[in-house]
Amino acid sequence: MDTTLALPTGVEVARLRHELRDFYEEIADLLDDDRIEDFPAHFTDDCLYKVTSRENFREGLQAGMMYCDGIGMLRDRVLALRETQVYEPRMWRHFVSGVKILAVNGDTVRTRSNFLVTESMSDANPAIFLVGQYLDLAVRRGDRWLFRERIAVCDNHHVRRSLIVPV
Amino acid sequence: MGKTLEAEGARVWPQEGWTRVPYWIYTDPDIYQRELDTFFYGPTWNYVALDCEVPEPGSYKRSWIGERQVVVVRGKEGAIHVWENRCAHRGARVCWQNKGKVDSFTCPYHQWNFALDGKLQGVPLKRGVLGKGGMPADFDNSQHGLKALRVHAEGGSIWASFDENAPSFADYCGPDMHGYVQRLFKGRSLKLLGYNRQLIDSNWKIYIENLKDPYHATLLHSFLITFGLWRADTQSESVPTEGGKHGIMISRNVGKKTGSSGTGEIKRLKNALELADMDTVTPQREFDDGKVVGLSLFPSVVLHQQANTLGMRHIIPKGPGSFELCWTYYGYADEEPSLTRLRLRHANLYGPAGFVAMEDGEVLVECQQGTSAYGHRQAVLEMGGRETEPQDHMVTEVLIRAFYKWYRQEMGL
Numbered sequence: 080m081d082t083t084l085a086l087p088t089g090v091e092v093a094r095l096r097h098e099l100r101d102f103y104e105e106i107a108d109l110l111d112d113d114r115i116e117d118f119p120a121h122f123t124d125d126c127l128y129k130v131t132s133r134e135n136f137r138e139g140l141q142a143g144m145m146y147c148d149g150i151g152m153l154r155d156r157v158l159a160l161r162e163t164q165v166y167e168p169r170m171w172r173h174f175v176s177g178v179k180i181l182a183v184n185g186d187t188v189r190t191r192s193n194f195l196v197t198e199s200m201s202d203a204n205p206a207i208f209l210v211g212q213y214l215d216l217a218v219r220r221g222d223r224w225l226f227r228e229r230i231a232v233c234d235n236h237h238v239r240r241s242l243i244v245p246v
Numbered sequence: 247m248g249k250t251l252e253a254e255g256a257r258v259w260p261q262e263g264w265t266r267v268p269y270w271i272y273t274d275p276d277i278y279q280r281e282l283d284t285f286f287y288g289p290t291w292n293y294v295a296l297d298c299e300v301p302e303p304g305s306y307k308r309s310w311i312g313e314r315q316v317v318v319v320r321g322k323e324g325a326i327h328v329w330e331n332r333c334a335h336r337g338a339r340v341c342w343q344n345k346g347k348v349d350s351f352t353c354p355y356h357q358w359n360f361a362l363d364g365k366l367q368g369v370p371l372k373r374g375v376l377g378k379g380g381m382p383a384d385f386d387n388s389q390h391g392l393k394a395l396r397v398h399a400e401g402g403s404i405w406a407s408f409d410e411n412a413p414s415f416a417d418y419c420g421p422d423m424h425g426y427v428q429r430l431f432k433g434r435s436l437k438l439l440g441y442n443r444q445l446i447d448s449n450w451k452i453y454i455e456n457l458k459d460p461y462h463a464t465l466l467h468s469f470l471i472t473f474g475l476w477r478a479d480t481q482s483e484s485v486p487t488e489g490g491k492h493g494i495m496i497s498r499n500v501g502k503k504t505g506s507s508g509t510g511e512i513k514r515l516k517n518a519l520e521l522a523d524m525d526t527v528t529p530q531r532e533f534d535d536g537k538v539v540g541l542s543l544f545p546s547v548v549l550h551q552q553a554n555t556l557g558m559r560h561i562i563p564k565g566p567g568s569f570e571l572c573w574t575y576y577g578y579a580d581e582e583p584s585l586t587r588l589r590l591r592h593a594n595l596y597g598p599a600g601f602v603a604m605e606d607g608e609v610l611v612e613c614q615q616g617t618s619a620y621g622h623r624q625a626v627l628e629m630g631g632r633e634t635e636p637q638d639h640m641v642t643e644v645l646i647r648a649f650y651k652w653y654r655q656e657m658g659l
Contacts, residue, residue, distance in 0.1 A: 130599065134344070135440045142440025142575045144599040146590050151523030156594075159601045162519055163469040166608045237443035237570055241607040242599035 092180050099190055099217055100178045102224040107173035107194075115160060115244055119153040122226045123218060128153055130231045130246045133211070144233075144242050156245065166243050170199045171208065173246075186219040187227070194231065196246060198239075209233050209246060259659050260624050264651040265632050270621035272449035272614060277657070278566040281451075284656060285545040286312030286563070289412035291419075293547035293560055294318050294328055296576055297402040298436040304347045304362060310562040310570075311406060311546065316395060317341045317351075318404060321362045326399055328406040329364040329392040340392065351392075364392035401431030403558070419543065420488040426541050429533065430549060430556065435579035439589060442573040442597030446607050448614035450545075450561050450569040456606050457542045457559075458493040458649055460484055460640030461629050466609065469601040472519055473527040475499060475553060485636045489655075490648030493542040497640070499529045499553065525591050529553040532585070542645075552602075553592040554585065567614055571607075573597050 086092055102121075109117050122128060131143030147153045178192040191214055198208035209231075216228035231246040257274065260266035271277055286292060294309040295318040306319040308331060315331040317340070331339045333353040340353045340360065350367060351360045359368040366387040374380025395406040398415040405415055416424045446453070456462070463476060470476040476497060483496040521527060529538075532554060541549040548559040555575060562570040575593055577586050596603040617623070627650075630642025634651050637644050653659075 132441065132443065134443075138345070138438075140438060140440035141590055142442070142593050144442055144597050146594055148591070149523060151521075152526065152591070152594070154522045155526060158519065158521065159469055163472055164601065165466060165468075165605050167612065237445045237572075238598040239445050240447065240598070240611055241444075241604045243604060 086180065087183055092183075095180050095183065095188055096178055099180070099188065099215075099224065100175070102217065103175045103178060103192060103213070103215075107175050110244060110246075111170075111172050115157050118245060119150055119157060121224075122150055122153055122229070123220075124150045126150055126153065126226055127228045127230070128226070128245070129229075130233065130242065132236075133232055133234050134236075136230075136232045144238065145245060160244065164243070166241060168201060169243075170205075171244060172197045172205075175213070188217050188219075190215045190217060194246065206239075208239065209235055209242075211235070211246075257659065259654060264634065264647045264654070265627050267625040267627065267646075267650055268621070269617035269623050269625070271659075272452060273566050273618050273621055275566055278449075278563075280657060281545075282312045282563065287314070287408045289407070289409040289418075290545060291398060291405040291407050291412060291415050292545070293403065293543070293558060294406045295404045296436055296438065296558065296574060297326075297399065297404060298438045298576065298579075299345070299574075300326065300404075302347060304349055306341065306346060306348065306362075308341055308344050310560070311395075311408065312563055313565075314408075315339065316406065318406075319362050319364075325363075326397050326404055327363045328395040328397050328404070330395070332393070333358060334360075334366060334390045334392055360392050364394045366391045400427060401433040402436045403427070403431045420492065422485065422487045422494060423492045423541060423543060426494060426539055427543070427549065429535075429539070430551065437577045437579045437581070437586070439575040439577055439586070439593070441575070444571045444573075444598040444607055445564070445568065446571055446610050447568050448610035449566055450563040452610050452613050453561060453569065453571065453606075454542060454544070454649065455646050456610060457495070457540060457548045458484075458486075458645030459643060460495055460497075460645075461643055462609075464640065466605050467602045469595070473521060475527055475529075475595075480640070482640045483636065483638050484630075484640060484642050484645050486634060486645050486648030488652075490634060490645075490650070490652035491544045493645040493649065495540040495542075495640070495645070497538045498536055499531075499538055523591075525588065526594060527553070529592065530585060530588055544649075550596070553595060554588040555592045555596055556589065557593075557596065567618065 106121060128147040129143045130145040135143060174195040176193045178190060180190055182189040191212055194211055194213055196209040197205045199205040211231060211233040214230040215226060217224045218227050260268055292311040295307050299307045300318055300320045303320050303322050306317055309316050309318050316328050317331045319327045321327050331341050333340050335356060335358050338353055338355045340351050357370045361367050372381050395408055398405045419427060480497050485494040539551050546561055550557040550559055558574045560572040564570055577589050595601045627643040627647050630637055630644050634644060634648040
């Protein structure tokens with residue numbers, strides 16, 4: 080989507096920002112609450128979901144930590160996480176801030192926001208795990224929003240240990 | 247009661263030999279420093295970069311050998327130079343960015359200027375100011391360049407050595423390993439697909455062991471087995487080379503098989519599971535030999551070919567209890583876009599969030615945490631027998647045994 084499109088009026092932008100902030104917090108809540116099965120339902124069938132590093136993003140390199148083109152791959156992430164993967168149990172919390180509307184085209188909105196994810200092991204205090212930006216393309220479907228694209232670009236130079244659930 | 251050897255801090259290998267690994271080798275700072283000096287800074291060849299990361303004259307990339315940062319630069323005439331990222335003057339890092347393209351390098355501290363090959367080109371105020379100060383008249387720029395390493399380029403992969411006395415790259419690899427390196431790097435132009443970087447809080451050797459341990463792959467990584475990418479009964483080989491220094495694991499992409507005796511004992515195996523997107527577990531055959539090969543080229547890298555991913559897993563130690571694992575994924579510049587797409591999709595199996603590799607990061611940290619306060623205890627390595635000869639299966643720890651047989655000789659332990 081062309082990001083140079085003029086934005087609608089300030090009132091309309093404020094309303095969109097309010098709606099999308101609610102949407103992003105709903106996603107953060109389902110991740111924190113271990114309702115990962117509900118995650119793919121918030122994406123379009125032709126979605127692109129990626130978790131990558133600033134290093135890759137800056138150079139336009141396509142590989143990431145998670146790379147899902149199409150909702151099938153997103154569902155497979157959930158399946159693998161629940162059915163095959165082995166990891167030390169821990170808790171995460173997602174904090175989303177600075178939601179900014181970059182462009183609007185009909186029912187499609189391009190946004191940028193900040194995220195911070197903390198991680199807590201059962202025998203250690205929480206620590207900052209990932210910090211970065213969400214670059215989203217959200218589309219309105221009736222009275223709800225879906226991601227056509229969600230690229231989580233991590234500022235981290237490296238991931239400490241493992242990335243287990245989507246960001 | 248007499249003092250035990252452990253209480254005196256003596257580093258004595260268990261008498262059983264290479265079927266045992268004492269846990270103090272994962273935590274002892276003196277052992278760790280000796281490993282850096284003996285292996286990473288010694289007469290070895292270390293992976294530093296891919297050719298496609300520094301495509302043009304002046305292109306550079308920072309890399310690591312052990313804990314030492316180096317800069318990989320393509321010179322004016324196209325040759326690759328690798329030098330220590332440490333100003334010849336006072337030791338500040340000369341290069342402050344991970345990648346870029348420049349005409350020359352200038353240390354920000356006193357602006358000493360270096361050519362792409364590391365030669366000192368200019369020293370500000372060399373003749374002083376108004377007749378005062380300046381360098382001694384006999385100060386010779388040619389004696390104060392950035393310290394260059396030996397460099398070897400092998401069909402698109404770049405290797406470096408701190409030691410003038412290191413054997414040739416081919417001799418260091420030995421014929422088997424060298425043949426497999428050339429299988430991946432024939433000189434066909436490469437295409438960089440991206441990086442993953444992980445900081446894993448375990449001793450770097452536990453990762454070396456992990457890649458010499460096909461036994462775990464059929465048990466821990468149920469994704470591989472559930473979706474048919476690997477099975478315990480797959481035709482495979484575990485080949486220690488050069489006395490155990492390197493290791494070659496050979497397998498084949500075989501497809502799913504239900505009711506296999508090779509998987510019967512794996513409790514977590516779920517035969518009924520199907521992926522929504524089968525591309526992730528459906529590799530396209532790309533090498534004539536049909537093999538899937540993992541090369542553990544000691545000490546710095548694992549050359550990875552799994553499904554359709556190709557990658558370099560660069561091992562960068564960060565103290566006895568931590569290392570960075572930098573995954574660099576690549577393809578070939580002239581390949582079909584459909585194959586590149588498969589590589590990107592299959593990369594979901596690897597890296598910190600990999601369906602398979604995530605679990606390695608997890609168990610590595612658990613091993614370090616489990617062993618670190620139990621230095622006086624030891625691992626047992628008897629799967630597949632007690633010997634160190636190559637084996638034509640993967641239910642074995644032969645590669646780890648062979649490695650520690652070699653390691654003990656090199657370290658005098």
